[in-house]
Amino acid sequence: MKLIKVILIVLMLIGFQSGVMYAQDADSTEEKTEKGKKKGKKDKVKKDDGKIEKSGKGEGIVKYRRSSLHTMIIEDEKLPKASLILKSFNEAPFPDKYNDHTVGNKSFNLTKYYVAPPAPADGEKTKKKDQKNLAPSVDKYLKDNKVANKIVAKWFSRAEDGTFNMDLIGERGSYDASSQDAATANSTERGAAMLADAGEDLIGVTFVVVNYSKFIANEPIAKEVRDALYATVKDQADDALGRTIIEKGADKVYEKTKDGYIVLTTAYLYQLQWTDSMAAVFYQDLWHDSSAPDSARKEAFDITDLFELKFLGFQKAKSFIAGLSKNAEDVEAVIKGATIKSVNAVYAKLQKKFEAFRTKTPLVSAKPLGAKIGLKEGLEGGDKYEVLEKTIDAEGKVKWKRKGVIKVDKNKIWNNQYNVGDGEQLDEDGKPIKSNGVEFTHFKGGKGYYPGMLLRQIN
Incomplete structure (x- = not known):
């Protein structure tokens, strides 16, 4: 029995050291409870989820929509370095692959919106994963503050009097077409209007990411693991050799893992729901513009529950800090860098999962094939990307045609991560990242590609 305990504790330690990717799909519970399905098979349901989609077999014509993003962080005053992490997040650059769709506050206090996990039946203890899951608290904040309404209001450039216009939608719709393509479309009145109206397709790919970052010292965790290993052999007086082996092993693990700190970030991902029926209600019952302001419609929009944010799931990532100096400015710079790296890493994991x-x-x-994405975006050797070429059809609609598939060259991945301090850069597990001197990530495979074509990850 004691041997089993030792094995379990060692497995826990391995998980602590290796930076295992954590993930949870919000729909996984529903999939398990659905009846009548064969194990390992899923229903093929076509969703309007904002991804690049093939319009059919053969050539694979695809439609491109740029996503928009609102980011937030949860304030938890009980955590060490909480104010410094909050400051670091607020000063961090916005993710440059998304439209900045910031609405309202960038943070909220956990104590004001905390939702305790449901009490388990039969007097059992609440599971740790339920205690750590803050999705219900995030849900409460988003609903209580009508964040979905605010997102829609920004899309339609809502004024103080409640009136709407299409300026932002037109701007972002045109932004997604190159200047040359826009000129082609603008050669006809219908084509120009279509480029602006196509911006509506961007609404449904608007996301909210709510981050929760913790500053953790490694030593207490390493000590707890060592002490637990000690406890498993404490009473083995008749097996002195076995006890000595376990204790020496525990000491080695402790020495190897006790130094440094970690910034651990959990990111909760939400997507704005925007359907044809929602759009119909919006235009018929809530829309009014500057030509005919309507106070009743203004109030109706303020109180409507028509719009919602769907929880997709979460990911976790961490950034390792080798040590902190006694200089306050250095400490702030290092923690800021680690926070930014942790947030970037968790966004990369969200992209791979969803x-x-x-x-x-x-x-x-x-020549060589290259793009300005790298370690910050979580690239790994062998990752596959489809190459897309932009065209405009006879009706002025922007289309994307798949031209081929390329792979990341494992030896030439661009290191574009935020540098933590002046020392060498470290990965999630605290191991040094070697510089390869490249200024963009190199890819392998295919011919006939040219700058300006789009890449989109497919695995």
Whole structure:
């Protein structure tokens, strides 16, 4: 029995050291409870989830929509360095692959919106994963503050008197077309209007990411693991050799893991729901513009529950800090860097887990094939990207045609991570990141590509 305990504790330690990716799909519970399905199979349901979609077999014509994003962080005054982490988040650059769709506050206090996990049946203890899950608290904040309404209001450039216009939608719709393509479309009145109206397709790929970052010292965790290992052999007086082996092993693990700190970030991902029926209600019952302001419609929009944000799931990522100096300015700089790296890493994991949230990026070089994405975006050798070429059809609609698939060159991945302090850069597990001197990530495969084509990850 004691041997089993030792094995379990060692497995826990391995998880602590290796920076395992944590993930939870919000729909996973529903999938398990659905009846009549064969194990391992899923229903094929076509969702309007904002990803690049094939319009059919063969050539694979695709439609491109740039996603928009509102980011927030949860304030938790009980955590160490809480104010410094909050400041670091607020000063961090906005993710440059998304439209900045910031609405209202960038943070909220956890104590005001905390939702305790439901009490388990039969007097059992609440599971740790339920205690740590802040999705119900985030849900409460988003609903109580009508964040979905605010997102829609920004899309339609809502004025103080409640009137709407299409300026932002037109601007972002045109932004997604290159200047040359826009000129082609603008050669006809219908084409120009279509480019502006196409911006409505962007609304449904608007996301909210709510972050929760913690500053954690490694030593207490390492000590707890060591002490737990000690406890498993405490009473083994008749097996002195076995006890000595376990204790020496525990000491080695402790020495290896006790130094440094971690900034651990959990990111909760939400997507704005925007359907044809919602749009119909909006235009018929809530829309009014400057030509005919309507106070009743203004009030109706303020109180409507028509709009909602759907919880997709969460991811976790961490950034390792080797140590902190006694200089306050250095400490602030290091923690700021670690916070930014942690947030960037968790966004990369969200993109890999949820297709709708994945970004697109242009080729910047044809020989060699290259793009300005790298370690910050979570790239790994062998990752596959489809290459898309932009065209405009006879009706003025922007289309994207798949031209091929390329892979990340594992030896030439751009290190674009935020540098923590002046020392060497470290990965999630505290291991040094070697510089390869490249200024953009290189890809392998295919011919006939040129700068300006879009890349989109497919695995």
